[in-house]
Amino acid sequence: MNDATIAALRKLKDENGQYLWQPSLQAGEPDRLFGYEVMKNRIINIDHQLLRMSEMKYVVEATKTNAGTRKLPMTEDVFRCFQAINEDREQRLKRLLTDILVSCFWIRMECH
Numbered sequence: 001m002n003d004a005t006i007a008a009l010r011k012l013k014d015e016n017g018q019y020l021w022q023p024s025l026q027a028g029e030p031d032r033l034f035g036y037e038v039m040k041n042r043i044i045n046i047d048h049q050l051l052r053m054s055e056m057k058y059v060v061e062a063t064k065t066n067a068g069t070r071k072l073p074m075t076e077d078v079f080r081c082f083q084a085i086n087e088d089r090e091q092r093l094k095r096l097l098t099d100i101l102v103s104c105f106w107i108r109m110e111c112h
Contacts (some may be wrong), residue, residue, distance in 0.1 A: 042079050046070040
């Protein structure tokens with residue numbers, strides 16, 4: 001995600017006045033947008049694991065110890081794939097925000 005996009009997203013608030021962008025409060029932890037990690041560098045944080053439960057269902061849980069976490073550098077190919085995914089998300093977010101603003105405008109016009 002580029003710096004201009006990050007700067008714009010940091011200004012957005014939800015209906016309760018809370019910022020959608022939540023900066024990291026701990027060193028090594030990522031910033032979050034809508035509760036999801038934001039990728040700003042080329043490091044993959046592996047801090048969750050996929051577990052199969054006895055009832056044959058799968059769950060994702062945080063690792064039990066720090067020994068289970070890893071930080072892996074991304075290859076250029078993986079980085080480009082993540083960029084494409086993030087750009088698609090950014091476009092969908094922009095369309096969603098535009099739709100919300102237009103809807104609010106029309107609701108407001110109908111109320112007057």
